[in-house]
Structure formats: structure tokens, C-alpha cells
Amino acid sequence: MQNRILPFTLLFLGVVAAQALLFDNIQLWGYLNPYPYCLFVLLLPVNTPKNLQLTLAFALGIVIDILSSTLGLHAAATTLIAFLRPYLIDTLQTRQFYGKEIIPSMRQMGFSWTARYTLILIAIHHLTLFLLTATSLANILNSLLRATINTLLTSAIIILAQLFLFASSNKVSRP
Amino acid sequence: MNNLLRLLKRFQHVLYFLLLEVVALTLYINYNYYQKAQASLVFRRVESYVEAWRSRTANYFRLEEENQRLVRENLELRNALENNRILLRHNPTAKIDSALTGRYTVRSARVISNTTARTHNFFTLDQGSKNGVTLQMPVLSEGNVAGIVVAVSPRFSIAISLLNTDLKVSAKLARTGYFGSLSWDGISHQTALLNEIPHHVEVRAGDSVVTSGYSNIFPAGIPIGLVESVENKGGDFSTLRIRLATDFKRIYYVTILQDNYRQELDSLQQQYEHHAE
Numbered sequence: 068m069q070n071r072i073l074p075f076t077l078l079f080l081g082v083v084a085a086q087a088l089l090f091d092n093i094q095l096w097g098y099l100n101p102y103p104y105c106l107f108v109l110l111l112p113v114n115t116p117k118n119l120q121l122t123l124a125f126a127l128g129i130v131i132d133i134l135s136s137t138l139g140l141h142a143a144a145t146t147l148i149a150f151l152r153p154y155l156i157d158t159l160q161t162r163q164f165y166g167k168e169i170i171p172s173m174r175q176m177g178f179s180w181t182a183r184y185t186l187i188l189i190a191i192h193h194l195t196l197f198l199l200t201a202t203s204l205a206n207i208l209n210s211l212l213r214a215t216i217n218t219l220l221t222s223a224i225i226i227l228a229q230l231f232l233f234a235s236s237n238k239v240s241r242p
Numbered sequence: 243m244n245n246l247l248r249l250l251k252r253f254q255h256v257l258y259f260l261l262l263e264v265v266a267l268t269l270y271i272n273y274n275y276y277q278k279a280q281a282s283l284v285f286r287r288v289e290s291y292v293e294a295w296r297s298r299t300a301n302y303f304r305l306e307e308e309n310q311r312l313v314r315e316n317l318e319l320r321n322a323l324e325n326n327r328i329l330l331r332h333n334p335t336a337k338i339d340s341a342l343t344g345r346y347t348v349r350s351a352r353v354i355s356n357t358t359a360r361t362h363n364f365f366t367l368d369q370g371s372k373n374g375v376t377l378q379m380p381v382l383s384e385g386n387v388a389g390i391v392v393a394v395s396p397r398f399s400i401a402i403s404l405l406n407t408d409l410k411v412s413a414k415l416a417r418t419g420y421f422g423s424l425s426w427d428g429i430s431h432q433t434a435l436l437n438e439i440p441h442h443v444e445v446r447a448g449d450s451v452v453t454s455g456y457s458n459i460f461p462a463g464i465p466i467g468l469v470e471s472v473e474n475k476g477g478d479f480s481t482l483r484i485r486l487a488t489d490f491k492r493i494y495y496v497t498i499l500q501d502n503y504r505q506e507l508d509s510l511q512q513q514y515e516h517h518a519e
Contacts, residue, residue, distance in 0.1 A: 091357075100359050117255035125262045132269075137362065139269030146266060150259040199270065200361045201428075209429060 071112065079127065082107045087134045090224075098213050102141075103224040104131055105192055108149050109185060110229075112170050113156060124149030137200075144195040148188045159184055173229040181229070185222045193218045294368055294398075297354040301494060308495065315384070346461065347500040349373065351381075356403070358431045358490045363403040365389065367496065370397040375498055380460045383496045386487035387411060387466045390459055391498065404466075405431055405490050412457045413466050413484075416450035418443055424451065424466060424484065431490050433470060436482040445469055451484050458507055461499070 086104040108124050128142030135141075156171060159180065173181040193214040201210035250257075301308075351373075355366035369375045371394045379391045381401045389401035390409070402409050405426050413436055414421035422438035436451060449469040455462025467486040474480045501507075 098359070118258055121255065121259050121262055125266065128266065135357075135360075137270070137360070139266045139271075143263055143266035143270060146259065146262045150256075199267075 075107075075111075078107055078110070079123075083127070083130050083134070086131060091135060098216055099220055101217055101221040101224055102131075102193070102196070103221050103228065105145065105148065105189060105221065106225045106228055108145060108152065109188060109225065110170050110172055111149075111152075113153075117150075117153060120149045120152070121146055140196060140199055143199065144192045147195055148192045151191060152188060155184065155187060173226060178226075181226060182222075185225050186218065189222045189225070190214075190218045193221065294354045297352070297494075301352070304494060311384075345501065345503055347502060349375065349498045349500065351375075351399075351496055351498055353493050353496060354398070356490070356493060358403070358405055361407050361428045363405040363490075364392075364400050365403055365493065367391075367399045367401060367498070368397070369498060370395050370399050372396045374500065375399045376500075378459055378504075379501075380464075380499045381496050382464060382499065383488045383493050385465065385497075387453060387460065387464050388488050388490075388493060388496055401496075403490065404434065404486065404488065411460065411466065412454045413451050414454040415439070415443070415445065415469070416452045416463075418445075418449075421454040421456065422479075422482075432486055434467070434484050434486055435473070436469075436484050438479050439482055441474075441478055441480050445472055445480075445482060447471065451482075458501075458504060458511075461501070 082104040086102065090101050090103055104127060107127055108120075111120055111123065124145045125142050128145035129139075131141040131145075132138050169175055171181070171184060176184070194211075197210040197214040197217070198207070201207055349369060351367040351369040353365050354368050357363045357365070365388075367375070367381070375391060375394055377391055377394060380387070381389045381391060387404060389403045389406075391399050392402045393400040404411070407426055407428055410423050410425045412421060413424040420439055420443045422436050424434055424436045426434045439445065447469055451466045451469060453460040453462055453464040453466060465487050467484040467488075470483045470485045472480055472482055
């Protein structure tokens with residue numbers, strides 16, 4: 068576990084930086100704003116203590132909130148998916164997680180599994196996000212549309228990003 | 243009892259999750275745009291430097307467009323000036339009312355960061371308290387309403403954009419004078435809604451909507467947009483869809499107005515309210 072702290076700290080910072088500097092500026096056609104910082108929550112090792120997962124997700128959400136003046140919004144959505152993630156992994160798993168130390172990344176689990184995993188969690192995250200911002204408007208349909216489009220976009224970005232991340236740590240020894 | 247404790251222990255992470263969610267949602271619901279802007283300003287100082295540099299670089303590529311816009315504006319101003327001179331020449335006894343001059347000081351600023359896709363949008367300007375910018379100063383783009391300053395740091399300031407569901411501007415139909423409340427509904431960056439216009443008022447598409455002057459923030463008569471359509475929402479009032487004059491997707495240079503009489507107005511109103519209690 069110890070040798071995971073540094074790469075994950077870097078991932079946390081990297082994801083926040085990428086979101087703030089790059090992805091927050093992508094606002095094409097008024098509907099697209101991807102939030103691939105969720106990658107961090109998705110890639111936490113499966114055996115991370117649940118409280119730690121929740122804390123990290125909350126912290127990540129708050130940091131993103133601060134950078135986009137939406138105090139509490141991303142924190143709420145990110146904490147929610149961090150909470151649901153273990154249950155989803157249990158439901159989705161097609162093979163045994165030996166020792167549960169595995170990072171559920173694409174290299175580890177294959178494209179099909181990762182696609183389902185990513186889409187479901189991102190869908191929940193974005194639905195929460197966009198519906199919360201819509202509570203003051205009568206425009207639920209607009210928000211649902213945005214949530215759907217951005218779910219696809221963010222998931223695509225996350226899956227693409229996984230081609231470049233954690234190249235070495237993916238080779239976890241399996242008995 | 244033991245069983246209960248054990249049950250709680252098993253589900254402690256659920257309780258922790260609920261706690262975090264409640265905290266997050268409470269933060270979200272309770273922070274109004276003013277506090278959010280204030281909070282973000284503290285953390286934005288470093289980011290502002292990066293963004294200032296980035297936007298300077300990007301602006302270099304827009305110089306031609308900006309140049310043309312300035313030439314146009316220059317021409318309009320010269321025309322207006324010439325018209326004034328003609329008026330004075332024909333009416334030499336007319337004195338310019340000193341009560342009206344010197345009220346507003348105009349500053350120009352560059353937009354170094356802008357959002358239009360969220361429901362609560364803000365933009366950052368490169369003028370701050372060191373340049374004399376203070377809270378609640380109105381921000382105009384090409385003479386049209388763009389926003390209000392809500393947070394100030396020494397070198398930068400943040401303005402709440404008209405494209406922000408938290409902002410309501412007192413606006414009136416220029417032709418008939420009926421006023422209402424203009425706010426953004428989050429659908430398009432090009433339109434907003436003008437509410438509280440009485441049903442019986444005759445409204446045509448293309449009618450100008452300007453600031454009413456009933457707030458202490460905006461002077462009267464500043465253009466906001468044109469009426470696009472009427473959306474009746476029942477009751478005695480109708481809602482009008484307004485096409486905004488400011489193109490928020492291409493807002494790079496703005497003017498910030500300083501009302502030199504604002505302090506006097508504020509303290510007078512405060513005094514009056516004190517006595518009324």
C-alpha cells in the first residue's frame with residue numbers, strides 16, 4: 068500500500084490541474100463540459116478502506132468546487148460515486164479480485180468491463196451534478212440532455228486517459 | 243445492544259457518507275453567488291496570473307478584430323461629439339447641467355477568464371482594487387450590460403455575468419417605459435427572460451430593453467437587448483424572451499463604471515431607513 072501513496076498523490080494533483088487548466092475551458096456548443104477528474108475516484112485500488120475512499124472523493128470534489136466557484140456541488144456528486152463504487156464493483160466483477168489490491172483500470176480489467184464501469188459511475192456523477200444545478204430552473208430536460216452528452220464525453224476521455232496511466236503498476240502479480 | 247453496536251460499526255461508512263453528502267449539499271445550497279465569488283477569489287490569485295498570461299497570448303490573435311471594433315466605436319463617438327457641437331452652436335445659452343457630468347468615471351478592463359456554459363457564470367477582469375475597482379460596480383461590454391463586480395483583489399476582480407441565474411437586473415421596455423425584472427434561465431447564452439411585464443402592455447419583437455435605473459448599480463438607459471418573443475405564463479404578468487445585446491462568447495474588453503455619487507446615495511438611503519424604523 069505504501070508505494071501507492073506517491074503515484075496517487077500525483078494523480079490527484081494531475082487530475083485537478085488537468086481539469087482546471089484544460090477541461091474547464093472546453094465548452095463547445097454550450098453543452099459540452101467534461102469532468103474527467105472523476106478518473107481519480109474510479110482508479111482507487113479496490114481494497115482501499117471505504118472511509119478513505121469517501122474522504123478522498125470529498126476532498127477532490129471540494130478542490131474542484133473551489134476552482135469553479137460551485138462550493139459543494141462536485142463534492143456531493145463525487146462522494147456519491149465513491150460510496151456506490153464498491154457495490155458496483157461487486158456487482159460487475161467477472162473474475163475474482165485476488166487480494167483486492169487491484170486498480171480497476173482498463174489494462175487490468177479489459178475494455179468491456181471498464182466501459183460498463185466507467186459509464187455507470189460517470190452517468191450517476193453527471194446526473195447528480197447537472198440535476199443539482201437545475202433545481203432552481205424549470206429546465207430538467209435541458210439538464211438531462213447535458214448530463215447524457217457529457218457522460219459520453221467524460222467516459223471517452225477517461226477511457227482514453229487510461230491508455231497512458233499506471234503502465235507499470237498494472238502488472239500486479241497474480242497468484 | 244451489542245448487536246446494535248455491531249450493526250452500526252458495519253454501516254459506519256454509510257453514516258460517514260451521509261454526513262459528507264449533507265455537508266456538501268448544505269455548502270452548495272447555502273452559499274450565494276457573492277460568497278462563492280469571494281471564496282474563489284482567495285484561491286484564484288495564482289490561477290489569475292496564469293490566466294492573465296494565457297489570455298494576453300490569445301488576445302494577440304484577436305488584434306485585427308479588436309482594431310476594427312475600435313475604429314467603428316471611434317467613428318460613432320466622433321459623430322456623437324460632432325452632433326453635440328452642432329447643438330451647442332445653435333443654442334449657445336444651453337448650459338451643460340453639472341449635476342449630470344462627472345457622475346460616472348469610466349475604466350476599461352480586459353476579460354481574462356470567462357464561462358458561459360454553467361448555470362452560474364462569472365468572468366474575471368484584469369483591474370482590481372489597485373486600479374480603484376470596488377464591489378458592485380457595473381460592467382458593460384460595448385455599452386451593453388454585461389455584469390456586476392462581486393469580488394475584488396488588488397490586481398483582479400470577478401464579475402457575476404448576466405448569464406448567471408442568481409443575477410436579476412431591473413429592466414424596462416425603452417419604448418413604453420414599463421419595467422420588470424430580467425434574469426437568465428440557463429437555456430441559451432444568447433437569451434434571458436424579462437418578467438413582471440403587465441399583460442396589457444403592447445410589446446413588439448425588436449423592442450429595446452434597457453436598464454430601468456431603479457437599482458443603485460446601473461444607470462438608466464443602458465441597453466440590455468431586444469425583445470424576441472412573448473412567453474405567457476398566466477396570471478396578470480407576461481414574460482418576454484430577450485435576445486441579449488452582449489455576445490458573451492466573445493467578450494474580451496469591458497468598461498467598468500464608477501458611480502461617484504454612489505456613496506452619498508447609499509448613506510442617504512440608509513439614514514432614511516433608520517428613521518423609518
